[in-house]
Amino acid sequence: MTNLYTGCPKMKEMDGRAVLILFIMLTLVKTEGLVSVTTGSDYVVTRVGENQTISLDVSRAGGEFRVSFNDSTEYLFHKFNNSDLKRVNNNRTLYRDRYRVRGNITSSVFRLTLYNVTTEDAGIYECQKFEGNQRVPGCKQLLIVARNPSQPNITGPASAVSGGSVTLTCSSSSRSLPPDHPPLTMNYTWKRNSEEIQGGGDVSVDGPNLTMKDISREKAGNYTCQAKEEELKSDWSARHVLDVQYGPNTVHFNETHDKVTATEGDPLTVRCSADCNPACTVTWLDTSRQKVTSGQREAVLSIPAVNRSLSDLYTCHVNNTHGNKSRNLKLDIQYGPYTVQFNEIDDKVTATEGDPLTVTCSADCNPTCTVTWWDTYKQRVTSGHREAVLSIPAVNRSLSDLYTCHVNNTHGNKSRNLKLDIQYPPSVKTFSDISINNITRKVDSVSFLCVVDGNPKPSVYLRHDLTNRTYPMTCETLSKSIYTSHQYYECTHTNENFDVFLHGAYSCRAENTVGHVDSRAVVVTVPSK
Template sequence: MSYMLGVYFVTGGLIVVGLVSVTTGSDYVVSRVGGNQTISLNVSQAGGEFRVGVVVNNTTEYLFLKFHNTDIERLNISRTWYRDRYRVRGNITSSVFRLTLYNVTTEDAGIYECQIFDKRPKVRGCKQLLIVAQNPSQPNITGPASAASGGSFTLTCSSSSRSLPPDHPPLNMSYTWRKNSEKIQGDGNASLNGPNLTVRHISREKEDNYTCQAVEEGLESDWSARHVLDVLYGPYTVQFNVTDDKVTATEGDPLTVRCSADCNPACTLAWLDTSKQRVTSGQREAVLSIPAVNRSLSDLYTCHVNNTHGNKSRNLKLDIQYGPQTVQFNVTDGKVTATGDPLTVGCSADCNPACTVTWRDTSRQRVTSSQMEAVLSIPAVNRSLSDLYTCNVNNTHGHKSRNFKLDIQCKSFRFVLTSNLPY
């Protein structure tokens, strides 16, 4: 409880007594529990002879007796909470009465003032409030639970003073903030203004933990509970579970490519083919799954990622590899060719990677060879040439062959017979 030390006139004298309730706006001193504190009262208006006492629970306990401005006598007291904890300081004839309390307790908090004993009017200037400082209450943090990356937010640290008496004038209360256990200095993107913390240009970290502490008269509160700020952001990059944007697959083999992105809230992902048709979609991850790759599939797929805070896309090039299925000639098989005429036959095949194409004659001798297409070129056909040529096509995924039959015919001649014989 709180009390007031009062000074009262008694039969021509004055009593300094008790602790009464607090009124704000008075001069005050602040002390911590266990410290020493001097109370200074202006008794110039109080008269020459007085007794000094303390009133607790409406009972007066006299501490000193002062006579004729010269003598002071310590009185016996029964209240142990004041015994041996006080001393009158300075010249006893002074107009300022100084009472020093030692080993201050919370029960010492209150207004110390002077009053005339019989009518109890207050003596002007004879008043001082003793505030006994206590640790502030554990703070609470109020503010948004989420904020968008790149934006700003403000948190407020709220704590109550527990110093006594409860209705004391406001004391200076400061605040300390931590982010993820590191102290915030209040520079750069963070600013401190009283109990408020404002953060600008929020980083993309998924979750930030903020705590605060209140400090009053050098006494610290407990740290607040964590305030978890959920940082919201769109996709920054799109990830594949393969190392490159180009994937090589062999025809007939299965293929699985996973697409994901770091987003908060989770992004919606969709795989689109070259015609922009949705192949598959999902939350947090979309899986492009092809049971058996074939050359008729789209060779380009796009993973599109989006949430309410942004969108991104990334292309995947599909390199489907396969061997030759058929061998093509650029002439009709078995074309009849006359002796002396030129002959050109191209041989090719659809392959990935490109096939090596080779022409061989009946003796298996290589006539010509090339990549993608080989051309059998005979400037002038003659009957000594091989009548059968084979085009061999191959890559790492397979091989094919096709024969070309050469039908060489002699050119026809027309003979005209003439005679000069007479009839």
């Protein structure tokens, strides 16, 4: 017999046995290319373009056998009893010059090498006895030619709720040949937003499944996967967008703390928002829980000009289907005093000498006003914060009759006067007869002068002590003291055609609503002829 290929050693002839035609199961031992973890089982794996050595266990094949591919009637090899091995069908250009016999053919082993493997080499190699086409048990081998897996497809939910769990599945098909080959090991690589995902903790990769427990909003994004079979990788899958939904965690104010200070009349704008998915409804409520404004994702509390009558507490409430949160905003509106208040009295107070007097002065201010009482001399009487109390244990006529309450803070000041009307009984300061004309038995006239003090203004009379007759006196107001409540009146009475029988003691009587007083007596004497 001739050699299979030029340069191959002449095959040794085998001993004379009955001619048998055998299908030989090929045990392939890869000497180049990838090494399969399945080597030694009933199939072997190689790649396109690799060289593959095939070892045949021919211990049960007998002296003569033949080898076929994929149950074809065209045999690859024919072994005769005379130990000559040749290719039966030399017209199969597919295998021409690509087989090499390695070493000697023995009673148990026959080796050959397939060079530059193609996808058409994938399939079953088997041995068959020449007579009866009987297959030799156990003499069959599957050659799998590995190819890149198909582009994967990701299946799983498009959304998940924060705190829950989600599983995504990467589905890819083997493209290795033959199509009905036994399953090969396929591994998967996952990426989120182009960053490879490592298993561990709440994240696990089990075969094609990516499972994430206690999922958080950070796990949202674009997921892709890649399949790998026998170290051959597929293309990356199309992206799978995972939307993680969650309720609000915190409520945000724009560059504002929980308390904002504004001067009355100034504009105020506070923006409230929260990170939510789906977007939260944002609502501003005032102290009475009345809605001020609302919006999606954010709401703006806008006040063109703040004033003291506004609510001093606003609440921003945010909510969606997964939760809700609230945050309070304390509004501190600052303003100066607008009016000065006295406790239940007008600008004038009337008091009887000796009575106590208490007047509280205050003003609505923010921040709190300093309140000060001043007397007519511009001397400070008392002061305090928020209010000051003018307290006099017993009023008297010598006190200032005008007091001023002054209030002020950083935003303004106001003053208000208090007129103090102290009432007291009258007193006679001077009483005399100022002129007697034609002092004869019949006097022409007698004039009397009485200077009195009293509040309210007293009524003044000239009284003849002997007859108890009274004569009204005409009073004129003297200049009032600018510092006290004293008010003096000069009262006169002239008795024309004074009768000598009206001589005797005269006095000045003054009286008002508080009391009355009689002066010392003045004696008028008319000489006889």
